[in-house]
Amino acid sequence: MRHRERRDRPEKIQRRTLLKNFGLVTFSMVVCFAVLTQHLPSFAVVHNDALESQRGSQSVRVSKKPKSQLKQQPRINYSAFSHRAHVTQQKLSCDSCHKFPTKNWKDVRKGDAAFPDVAEFPEHASCLNCHRQQFFARERPQPRICSNCHVNVTPRETSRFMFPSLGDVSDSSKQRKANVSDFSINFPHDKHVDVVGLNLGVRLNLRFVSVLWQQQPSTSSEPKSCPVCHQTYQPQGDSTDEYVLKPPKNLGDDFWLKKGSFKTIPTSHTVCFTCHNAGVGIEPAPSNCGACHKLATLLPIPANDFDPKLTAKLGLTDQTTLYLWSKRSSSGTFRHEGGEHPNVSCLSCHSVPTMNTADLKTLLVPVSSCGGAEGCHITPRLMTGEF
Numbered sequence: 001m002r003h004r005e006r007r008d009r010p011e012k013i014q015r016r017t018l019l020k021n022f023g024l025v026t027f028s029m030v031v032c033f034a035v036l037t038q039h040l041p042s043f044a045v046v047h048n049d050a051l052e053s054q055r056g057s058q059s060v061r062v063s064k065k066p067k068s069q070l071k072q073q074p075r076i077n078y079s080a081f082s083h084r085a086h087v088t089q090q091k092l093s094c095d096s097c098h099k100f101p102t103k104n105w106k107d108v109r110k111g112d113a114a115f116p117d118v119a120e121f122p123e124h125a126s127c128l129n130c131h132r133q134q135f136f137a138r139e140r141p142q143p144r145i146c147s148n149c150h151v152n153v154t155p156r157e158t159s160r161f162m163f164p165s166l167g168d169v170s171d172s173s174k175q176r177k178a179n180v181s182d183f184s185i186n187f188p189h190d191k192h193v194d195v196v197g198l199n200l201g202v203r204l205n206l207r208f209v210s211v212l213w214q215q216q217p218s219t220s221s222e223p224k225s226c227p228v229c230h231q232t233y234q235p236q237g238d239s240t241d242e243y244v245l246k247p248p249k250n251l252g253d254d255f256w257l258k259k260g261s262f263k264t265i266p267t268s269h270t271v272c273f274t275c276h277n278a279g280v281g282i283e284p285a286p287s288n289c290g291a292c293h294k295l296a297t298l299l300p301i302p303a304n305d306f307d308p309k310l311t312a313k314l315g316l317t318d319q320t321t322l323y324l325w326s327k328r329s330s331s332g333t334f335r336h337e338g339g340e341h342p343n344v345s346c347l348s349c350h351s352v353p354t355m356n357t358a359d360l361k362t363l364l365v366p367v368s369s370c371g372g373a374e375g376c377h378i379t380p381r382l383m384t385g386e387f
């Protein structure tokens, strides 16, 4: 079952299997909150005529027989699409639903910023074959299945959410869909540190990349590539204000979140598809969704200090912060910007050659690299490096 929560930013909170003892309570609270804050139904009455007429104009290609005649069963939550049911159980390929590129790619990003991308939800045709019954269900205010893609389907308002791959696009007219991703990202850092960053922004040609790839030493001490994809989030910079939000007067030694604690992670295809595109031809091709998106398995929720009670006390509502903190295996007290940290190479804390972005354990930062004068507030688990 998938849980959704209202979010302004599209970053996902990865689905992780709960290990007992770890953050179960915290997680349940997040989930309850998520469920309670789900978008409220609109009270407009849906006229399926709109859909009927759409159906008339659309040729529904029948490529596969439904495995079973789908019955309207109250147990199945048709407002919560899961890839597991479709990819694992129904053995559907990504491209049976996701088209690449989608026809709107030139509209979502303008001019030079535009690149062929998957920028829209799958079309009705990819579902109707099996879900005719759910699409034409007599449900008010609208069939539940519509809400996987549409904000609304009233006769006047048929808007869809912004497709979540557009994390870098700002369009205040579009609502973002709350999303707990079914996937984790497969990004082999070791194969990229030396090729990324050298000439990004320019469309690279394959030969050029290969040459650079071979020339670069495999362990350069100060990788230039990291900031291409990871920037310090909400840095303090020259400001004298070290906290993200104003602390209470009587803070004392209590914890209060500081600026520059987190590093961002990519939220779109913009960087990846600079090299992984049809023109340059480096595998995986952009249409090969499954090479980079792996159905998440066994990613344990870390026993970190991310706690909705604490974040509420701190007054945090920024979705990027909440997301990055929730993903931390260690503590929100570690600050990338603070103290000596900016002078330490990323590589001395992050074991880039062994990092597997789909396996949380490999992302743990050993304490040895962190110890020393500043005396970071480190959780015991970070010290032992165990789960």
Ligand code: HEC
Pocket (backbone or CB within 6 Å): 012, 080, 081, 082, 083, 086, 087, 092, 093, 094, 095, 096, 097, 098, 121, 122, 126, 148, 149, 164, 179, 180, 181, 182, 183, 289, 290, 293, 294
């Ligand atoms: C049966 C149709 C179908 C198939 C097959 C399918 N998808 Fe999707 N996908 C959807 C729909 C519908 C959505 C939007 C609803 C949602 O976000 O749950 C979506 C959303 C997504 C998202 C954003 C939400 C998330 O969970 O992260 C990603 C990423 C994605 N698909 C990747 C893939 C990949 C990779 C494959 C192949 C392994 C695949 N999809 C196969 C229909 C499909």
Ligand code: HEC
Pocket (backbone or CB within 6 Å): 064, 065, 066, 067, 068, 070, 071, 076, 077, 078, 079, 080, 081, 082, 083, 085, 086, 090, 092, 097, 122, 123, 126, 127, 128, 129, 130, 131, 145, 148
């Ligand atoms: C090959 C047949 C097939 C296709 C194509 C298909 N589905 Fe499904 N879908 C199923 C089956 C089987 C289930 C399991 C539950 C059931 O029997 O209804 C399911 C379940 C669901 C559910 C319930 C939650 C879940 O995922 O378990 C939703 C929502 C859903 N599908 C949406 C869609 C949408 C949207 C599309 C098109 C983008 C789509 N499906 C395409 C066969 C299909």
Ligand code: HEC
Pocket (backbone or CB within 6 Å): 048, 050, 051, 054, 120, 121, 122, 123, 124, 127, 134, 135, 136, 143, 145, 146, 147, 148, 149, 150, 153, 158, 159, 160
């Ligand atoms: C898998 C995602 C998905 C689901 C589920 C879905 N739609 Fe859509 N819908 C789309 C997309 C994508 C388009 C745009 C198609 C195009 O432009 O060719 C669209 C277009 C429409 C349109 C045409 C108006 C417009 O905005 O372009 C109507 C009306 C509509 N959908 C109604 C519905 C209704 C009613 C349901 C539920 C019974 C539903 N849709 C379920 C993805 C979806």
Ligand code: HEC
Pocket (backbone or CB within 6 Å): 184, 185, 187, 189, 192, 193, 196, 223, 225, 226, 227, 228, 229, 230, 265, 266, 271, 272, 327, 328, 346, 347, 350, 352, 357, 363
């Ligand atoms: C081309 C883009 C790119 C470059 C360059 C890059 N990364 Fe990453 N990094 C990613 C992606 C994508 C992820 C996975 C994010 C996710 O799980 O959604 C990631 C994940 C990480 C994580 C784990 C984050 C977490 O979830 O805990 C760390 C740590 C990290 N990168 C450090 C680095 C360092 C250090 C460098 C420079 C040597 C670097 N990265 C270079 C794209 C990049």
Ligand code: HEC
Pocket (backbone or CB within 6 Å): 226, 227, 230, 261, 262, 263, 264, 265, 324, 325, 327, 328, 329, 330, 331, 334, 336, 341, 342, 344, 345, 346, 347, 348, 349, 350, 363, 364, 365, 369, 370
């Ligand atoms: C002094 C050690 C140290 C240095 C130097 C360092 N990091 Fe980190 N980084 C950490 C710790 C600790 C975490 C939290 C890991 C966890 O528990 O999940 C982290 C987390 C991250 C994350 C995940 C998002 C977040 O903030 O939790 C990314 C991405 C990342 N680091 C990138 C970088 C990059 C890029 C550099 C170099 C510019 C760098 N780090 C330098 C210790 C360090």
Ligand code: HEC
Pocket (backbone or CB within 6 Å): 185, 186, 187, 188, 191, 192, 195, 196, 197, 204, 209, 213, 266, 271, 272, 273, 274, 275, 276, 282, 283, 284, 291, 292
């Ligand atoms: C500067 C160009 C460049 C960028 C940007 C880039 N890649 Fe790559 N990528 C490559 C090259 C070159 C290879 C082949 C490396 C090899 O085979 O050793 C590759 C290979 C891969 C592979 C296949 C690795 C394997 O084991 O075969 C994956 C998966 C991948 N990239 C994902 C990504 C993702 C995800 C992003 C964005 C976060 C990204 N790449 C950004 C150049 C790039």
Ligand code: HEC
Pocket (backbone or CB within 6 Å): 010, 011, 012, 094, 098, 099, 100, 118, 163, 164, 165, 166, 167, 179, 181, 183, 185, 187, 266, 267, 268, 269, 272, 273, 276, 284, 285, 286, 287, 288, 289, 290, 291, 292, 293
């Ligand atoms: C070269 C690697 C690569 C390929 C190929 C790729 N993606 Fe992605 N995708 C990424 C990265 C990296 C992100 C940003 C990290 C994130 O948001 O998890 C991303 C983000 C997304 C998101 C938004 C994040 C989310 O989980 O909701 C969606 C949706 C998505 N991709 C769908 C697709 C679909 C559909 C395809 C195939 C047509 C595809 N991607 C092909 C690497 C790739």
